[in-house]
Amino acid sequence: MDPDWLPFHPNPSKPTINLPKGAVDAHCHVFGPANKFPFAPERKYTPCDASKEKLFKLRDFLGFEKNVIVQASCHGTNNDALEDTLLSSNDLARGVAVVSPQVTKAELNRLDEAGVRAVRFNFVKRLVDNTPREIFQKIAKTIADLGWHIVVYLEAQDLEELIPFLKSLPTDIVFDHMARPDVSKGLDSMEFNLFQKLMENNKFWCKTSCPERLSREGPEQNYSDILPFMRLLVENYSDRVLWGTDWPHPNMKSHMPDDGQLVNILDEIAPTEELKVKLLVENPTRLYWDH
Ligand code: 0GY
Numbered sequence: 001m002d003p004d005w006l007p008f009h010p011n012p013s014k015p016t017i018n019l020p021k022g023a024v025d026a027h028c029h030v031f032g033p034a035n036k037f038p039f040a041p042e043r044k045y046t047p048c049d050a051s052k053e054k055l056f057k058l059r060d061f062l063g064f065e066k067n068v069i070v071q072a073s074c075h076g077t078n079n080d081a082l083e084d085t086l087l088s089s090n091d092l093a094r095g096v097a098v099v100s101p102q103v104t105k106a107e108l109n110r111l112d113e114a115g116v117r118a119v120r121f122n123f124v125k126r127l128v129d130n131t132p133r134e135i136f137q138k139i140a141k142t143i144a145d146l147g148w149h150i151v152v153y154l155e156a157q158d159l160e161e162l163i164p165f166l167k168s169l170p171t172d173i174v175f176d177h178m179a180r181p182d183v184s185k186g187l188d189s190m191e192f193n194l195f196q197k198l199m200e201n202n203k204f205w206c207k208t209s210c211p212e213r214l215s216r217e218g219p220e221q222n223y224s225d226i227l228p229f230m231r232l233l234v235e236n237y238s239d240r241v242l243w244g245t246d247w248p249h250p251n252m253k254s255h256m257p258d259d260g261q262l263v264n265i266l267d268e269i270a271p272t273e274e275l276k277v278k279l280l281v282e283n284p285t286r287l288y289w290d291h
Contacts (some may be wrong), residue, residue, distance in 0.1 A: 001048040006256045008050060008248035013056070013260030017250075017267050018240075019063040020277045021142065024284035026068040027209050027244025030055055030085045033076075037084070040076025044127055047074055050248035052085040058247055059092075062263050068288055070151065070176075071098040071120060073127040074249060079111060086115040094288035096120050096151050101135045103142070112146050114120065117288050118174070122152040123162065133165055133285050146169040147291050155180045156191040163198065172203055174242065174287075177210040178233060183225050184216060199233065205240040205287070208233050208269055208279070212249065212257040219261060222268075228270040238278045242287070243270075 001007075031050040032039070039046055059067055071082050077100040084120070086095050095116040099108070121136050122128045140150060154162060159163040159179050166173055181192045198204050208230040211223035234241050243266065245259050270276045 002046050005048055006252050007048045009256050009258050012258045015062055015260045015263035017264055019263070020273065020281050022279040022285065023055070023064045024066040024068060025059060025064045025244050026284045027070055027207050028055060028067055028068055028247045029072045029250065030081050031072065031248065032081060037081035039074045040078060042076055043074040043256050045074055045251060047248070047250055052088055055247065056261060062259060065092060067093045068096065068244065068284060069093055070096040071193040073122055083111060083114045101138050108143065108146060111173060117291055118149045118151050120151040120153065123152065123158055140164060140169045140171065149174060149287065151176060156182050156195070159191055160194055172205060175204065175206040178206050178208055178212065178229060180214060181229050185215055187228055192229065199237050199240070204240065207242045207244055208235060209244045210246050211262065211265060214253065219255060223265065227265065227268050234270050234275055234279055238275055239283065241279050243279050
């Protein structure tokens with residue numbers, strides 16, 4: 001792994017809140033193990049192994065029933081580790097793959113059979129090389145036929161330019177980590193207003209996840225500066241929000257979060273049982289299991 005890599009928390013705390021039955025951790029990853037599933041040569045970072053066994057153990061410990069596992073950039077377009085995890089999950093996991101434009105129908109059908117329900121388009125420059133829009137368009141057309149959707153990872157400052165492209169895509173779109181708002185600009189920034197306007201359109205969903213990446217205040221202050229962004233989205237778009245731990249928290253530099261603390265934050269961003277059930281059970285189930 002990279003010399004400055006921060007491994008995931010070795011013993012997270014037990015959450016003090018009870019999650020609703022059927023709760024889904026809708027954003028997490030598996031890495032390797034590298035001796036079985038090598039990382040991609042074109043990767044921008046080399047993480048520590050984060051196995052399916054560790055992920056499933058954490059799921060049970062935190063009180064989740066299911067996972068949605070997102071293919072991370074360090075595995076490129078080789079989805080073998082993801083597929084292997086889905087196949088050992090007992091139908092308790094679904095996947096978001098990353099595919100090349102050369103992907104065959106047979107490969108897509110195999111991934112679908114394993115539990116993949118979406119592809120991810122990554123626009124974050126420190127993670128991936130630029131992909132031409134025509135390539136994304138081509139992939140989008142192919143996966144739309146399977147009833148899959150598209151997950152996008154981008155940063156707030158790139159949103160405006162991407163809007164026409166995102167609107168042109170033929171499937172529902174899920175934004176990772178609320179399209180990474182800049183917390184220092186506050187709730188009323190041009191970018192966050194634009195994002196909310198986009199969320200008025202039923203085609204768009206978002207994950208109200210990753211306080212540890214977006215907060216400037218950090219864990220000592222319970223990430224309190226980013227929580228109003230999350231709560232606003234959960235309350236205003238309660239039928240199209242998802243939540244995930246982001247375990248094993250790739251590329252964290254400031255600190256490694258305690259996953260139990262992240263779960264407890266759900267009480268702040270989805271303060272009623274009804275909101276929690278939508279965020280953690282109904283919405284991810286509709287998007288990933290009822291298809
Ligand atoms: C995340 C965030 C990150 C990494 C990736 O694909 C990835 O490598 O998604 C990041 O570094 O911000 O969602 O895990």
